[in-house]
Amino acid sequence: MDDYPPGFFDPRHSHVRAQLVYATSGVTILSTNDASYVAPPQRAIWIPAGVEHEVRCRGRVLIRTLYISPDAAPDLPKTCQVIEVSNLLRELILAAAELPIEYDLEGRDARIMMLILDEIHCARRIPLCVPMPVNERLARICKTILADPAQHDALNDWASAAAMGRRTFTRSFRRETGMSFAMWRQQVRLMDALSRLATGHSVTATALDVGYNSPSAFTAMFRRTFGVSPTHYLTDEPAQVLTAVP
Structure with a gap:
């Protein structure tokens, strides 16, 4: 879990893996070349691999971030999305944050991660964004x-x-x-x-x-x-x- 102070700013960058950024408190504001997104507490932002973005925090923000290999989730959105975090997805995110980086690909840990991908795929998209020209x-x-x-x-x-x-x-x-x-x-x-x-x-x-x-x-x-x-x-x-x- 990452703990960011009010007003924290993370300059523009990208990742080779997709991200699910979930804040348990505070507000995450993410901007790309195409749009600006805001995720209040109990919402999450999906960021596809390779998308350049910058992040601002309003209030103290406690974040749990999942990194997902693109080939593990080929059917997930190709653009950034704000999604609803169901009770099930929230508990799965909290459980995943406790898993080792090299988790068992055949056991319970792998099943948790697969269920997370299913929940992201089914999650309701929330239109908390504005397009950028x-x-x-x-x-x-x-x-x-x-x-x-x-x-x-x-x-x-x-x-x-x-x-x-x-x-x-x-x-x-x-x-x-x-x-x-x-x-x-x-x-x-x-x-x-x-x-x-x-x-x-x-x-x-x-x-x-x-x-x-x-x-x-x-x-x-x-x-x-x-x-x-x-x-x-x-x-x-x-x-x-x-x-x-x-």
Whole structure:
């Protein structure tokens, strides 16, 4: 088990094996060239082999990481995913963390690892991510917002910062991310809000910190997106599966 302090940052890197990163406490924020992901406690991030990524920690983060050879799991996702960790998968991860590196390939240890692969394959994917554009100017804007989602700059200001006209900016952003700039920024704020709630911030403080004018406006958007109120999330999160409501 790894114990990381609040604000810990692991610079961009990759691994020859796939990873399942599971935090028992704190929030893990992972960024790749293609997207940014957030995993509250009791969620995990699947990272395929060879994918370059960087990691930030919000709050003190206790992590258990499983490394999986690509040829052991050819049918698992080829892109990063945030997944729900069932009670069974959680206990299997905890058990696997106690196994020796060179475990018995014919006995109980091997069966634990095979069952973990089955559980990862069946786990529900949770859409706690935002796509990142390839265009360098748009990507720079997105990284600025990810670092501080509460910014209230107008669309014209962001277009100007990207050295684009408003129409070019909006069309390019939708083409590269599959969503409007306003929707993308809203998703970033909600993801940031989830991580703050998970590390003990109040609903009021969270709403203001991520850029909403009032707790009521934040609560309405949160409920519309996830189907539950922030208070429900705070009190029942470990058992509550949060997915975006269509």
